[in-house]
Amino acid sequence: MKTKPFAAPYAVWMLLFTIVPIALVAAYSFTTADGALTLRNMANFLDPIYITVLLRSLGIALLCTLICLLVGYPAAYVLAQKDFDKKGVLVLLFVIPMWMNFLLRTYAWLTLLESNGLITSTVNRVIEFFGGQGNVRLLYNYGAVLMGMVYNYLPFMVLPLYTSLSRLDRRVVEAAEDLGANRSQVFLRVVFPLSVPGIFSGVTMVFMPAITTFVISRLLGGAQFKLFGDLIEQQFLFTGNWNFGSAMSLIMMVLLLLSMSIMNRYGDQEGGGIF
Amino acid sequence: MKSAGFFKRGYVYLVLAFLYMPILTLIVFSFNASKSRAVWGGFTLDWYRALFQNSEILNALYVTLAVALLAAVTATFIGTLGAIGMFSMKNGPKSLLLAAANLSMLTPDIVIGISLMILFLFANLPLGFGTMLLAHVSFNVPYVLFSVLPRLKQMNGSAYEAALDLGATHWQAIRKIVLPEIMPGILTGFILAFTLSLDDFVISFFTTSEVQNLSILVYSMARRGIHPTINALSTLMFVAIVALLLLVNRKSSILER
Numbered sequence: 001m002k003t004k005p006f007a008a009p010y011a012v013w014m015l016l017f018t019i020v021p022i023a024l025v026a027a028y029s030f031t032t033a034d035g036a037l038t039l040r041n042m043a044n045f046l047d048p049i050y051i052t053v054l055l056r057s058l059g060i061a062l063l064c065t066l067i068c069l070l071v072g073y074p075a076a077y078v079l080a081q082k083d084f085d086k087k088g089v090l091v092l093l094f095v096i097p098m099w100m101n102f103l104l105r106t107y108a109w110l111t112l113l114e115s116n117g118l119i120t121s122t123v124n125r126v127i128e129f130f131g132g133q134g135n136v137r138l139l140y141n142y143g144a145v146l147m148g149m150v151y152n153y154l155p156f157m158v159l160p161l162y163t164s165l166s167r168l169d170r171r172v173v174e175a176a177e178d179l180g181a182n183r184s185q186v187f188l189r190v191v192f193p194l195s196v197p198g199i200f201s202g203v204t205m206v207f208m209p210a211i212t213t214f215v216i217s218r219l220l221g222g223a224q225f226k227l228f229g230d231l232i233e234q235q236f237l238f239t240g241n242w243n244f245g246s247a248m249s250l251i252m253m254v255l256l257l258l259s260m261s262i263m264n265r266y267g268d269q270e271g272g273g274i275f
Numbered sequence: 276m277k278s279a280g281f282f283k284r285g286y287v288y289l290v291l292a293f294l295y296m297p298i299l300t301l302i303v304f305s306f307n308a309s310k311s312r313a314v315w316g317g318f319t320l321d322w323y324r325a326l327f328q329n330s331e332i333l334n335a336l337y338v339t340l341a342v343a344l345l346a347a348v349t350a351t352f353i354g355t356l357g358a359i360g361m362f363s364m365k366n367g368p369k370s371l372l373l374a375a376a377n378l379s380m381l382t383p384d385i386v387i388g389i390s391l392m393i394l395f396l397f398a399n400l401p402l403g404f405g406t407m408l409l410a411h412v413s414f415n416v417p418y419v420l421f422s423v424l425p426r427l428k429q430m431n432g433s434a435y436e437a438a439l440d441l442g443a444t445h446w447q448a449i450r451k452i453v454l455p456e457i458m459p460g461i462l463t464g465f466i467l468a469f470t471l472s473l474d475d476f477v478i479s480f481f482t483t484s485e486v487q488n489l490s491i492l493v494y495s496m497a498r499r500g501i502h503p504t505i506n507a508l509s510t511l512m513f514v515a516i517v518a519l520l521l522l523v524n525r526k527s528s529i530l531e532r
Contacts, residue, residue, distance in 0.1 A: 002445060007360025007372060009353050010416065014375040017413035021390030022382065024397060075290045078283040090287060092524070097294050099516050101474050103493045104509045108297035111304070111312055111501055118300055121313040154294065212383040215476065219497055229385050236389050236481070246393070249386045256383060 028246035041247035050231065050248075057228035060142070061210035064149040068157040068206045069199065071150070076161035076198075077191075080168070091162065098155045106219050109148050113139040113220070140222035148220040149210050156205040164198025165191070204263050208256060228252060298513060305506035312501065322507040332492065332508060338404065339488040342479075343472035346411035351465045353412070354419025359453065361420075362427045376417035387414060388481030395482065402484040410482040411472045418471065419464035426460030427453075466523060473516075 032038045044050075079090060097105065112119045115137060124134030138144060168191065176190045214229030221227075226234075232252065235245030305323070309316025326332055361369050379387070391413065395406045430453065438448040476490035483491070489512065496505050 003359050003363045003449070005360065006356040007364070010357025010360065010420070011372060011375075013353055013413070013416060014372070014379070017391065017394070017409065018375055018379045018382075021387075021394040022378070024393045025386065025390045028393065071290060075287050078287050081283075084284075090291070092520075093291055094294070096517055096520060097298075099470065099474070099520055100298075101476070101490060101493075101512060101516070103476050103490050103497070104301075104512060105297070107493060107497050107505065107509060108301045110497060111301060111506070112297055114312070114501060116312050118313050151293070151297065154290070158290075208383065212385050214385065215494065219494075232385055232389065236392065242393065245389065249389055253382060253386055257381065260381065 025246045025249050028243050029250045030247075031243060033241075033243060041244050042251075044244055045247060045251060053226050053231055054228055056226075057211055060146055060149065060227070061207055064146060064153065064210045065157075065203055065206045067146075067150050068154050069203065072154055072157035072202065073161055073199075076158050076165055079158075079162050080165035082166075082170075094155050094158050094162070098159070102152050103215060105152050106148050106216050109144075109151055110139070110219055113144055113147075115139070139220065140225065142221070142225065145217050145221040145225060145227075148216045149213070152216065153206040153210060156209075157202040160201040160205060161195065161198045164195050164201075168194050200263050204260065207259070211256065212252065301506050302510045302513070305503060305510045307503065310503060322503040323511075325504050326507045326511075329504065331487075332489075332504075335487045335489045335492040338407075338486055339473060339490075342404070342408050342411055342488060343469050345408055346415055346472045347465050347469040349408075349412045350415035350419050350468045351461060354416045354464055354468075355423050355457070355461050357416070358420050358423035358427055358457075359449070361424070376420050379414065379417045380421075384414075384475075384477035385481075388478040391478070392481045402482060404483070404486045407479050407483040407486065407488070410478050411475065414475070414478055415468035415471060418467045419461075422464035422467060423457055423460040426457040430456045470519070 029041050030037060030039065032040065078084065079087060079094075084090075111117055114120065117138075120136065120138045123136055123138070126134075127136065128134035172194070173186055173190055176186045181189065212229050214227060214233045217225055217227040217230055228248070232245055232248050235241050235248065239245075304312060306318050306320070307316055308319040308321070357372070361372055364372075382390075388410070391406070391410045392402070395402060395409075400406055434456075435448050435452050438452050439445070443451065474490070475488075476494065479488050480491055480494070487495070489508070493505060493508065496502065
């Protein structure tokens, strides 16, 4: 087909609005405000203040991913069993929150956890019932942010796991049973290893947004609780140091691409996404 | 084992309860006459009434829909043409163009947002509706591309050549043979682009200033504090996305049949 010129608008668009902006970020990260070349911005990031935030982000993202995996795997496993009736509806119920605006999901938690919220006031009433002082605060701390992340990203773990577990060849399981494996052996040596690609795509889909978020930490963690995403947002919208902000964005991108390539090395593409 | 056991079934319902409890609370309290978030003060539609009298919210709704529609149409056009063009390319230039799409999809939203903000300010474009629209088209194009490309691969290439042999012009062959073949992919790409655009917060947040879409409005309202009007707005947005999803689901199951 002689259709090559058709790709011209696409090529121009991608060059202007994807390549050039990222090149600009790279250029800003290695220059000073006057435009001189420097490694200063990168070096500035090595300050303990920023390293602490980076490690906190990594830690909370990993913990969130782990919790999602531990909670989501059994759910996906049960859903994937073919004798589960009303399965279609239940799977759809896991899909709906994925399409829901994540601000709404975060806001929903905010209304439950704030000082007059349903959960907080219930907890406080229970404490008062037992004679304690009902002034527990559940918002604006590490737990609230972690909870908000798990709530936001759990469906992104369940769906890929469900896809990979329900594609699993039943005959392999039956063969293992015929050969005398008991239920835990079947799971540990057959089902689990075959679901590893699903685990990898689930982990990717939870970890990636978790490490870059600034909204969840801002709304549920308050002004004091900062994650990597908050630092970048702040540099651009408040401090106005584009050079340092760009350097941090570049570091975040490299970090993500690295973890992505590690994931791809161990899991293959069969995992199945959401589409 | 005849049916999934009581505990297994109970576990799935428990996880679903965790996922839906906050949303359902939000919906219930959007009808609460009392401003309290824990005490039920009777049924009311006041917050919905307030919603439709609030020009800021109505304006944000208009911006959201206008940006989503314009961005989806433009991205579908660029992405589809790109896919058709790429299909006839040699592997070298093709993989270069594909790499650009992959780069865009792998870049975290916050980095896409700030990189476009830098570009717009660098080019002296004032941030607003136009820049938000440009940004939305940019993150949508790769999704359209990757919806259309598989359809092209499935297409029977000889049909196009047969049309040319039978005297069709190049343009006729594309319009009458290629386009109908890849139409389902184009539609999927369009719907995907539209939904992603409706849903976006992070990229919009960095590429606009005064002009707000619904996500930005919810964010700035939530930061000022909780108000039942946001509950009402959230309820309507939730109902809209469920309706859209069910519609798409039904449509695709009809197409499959």
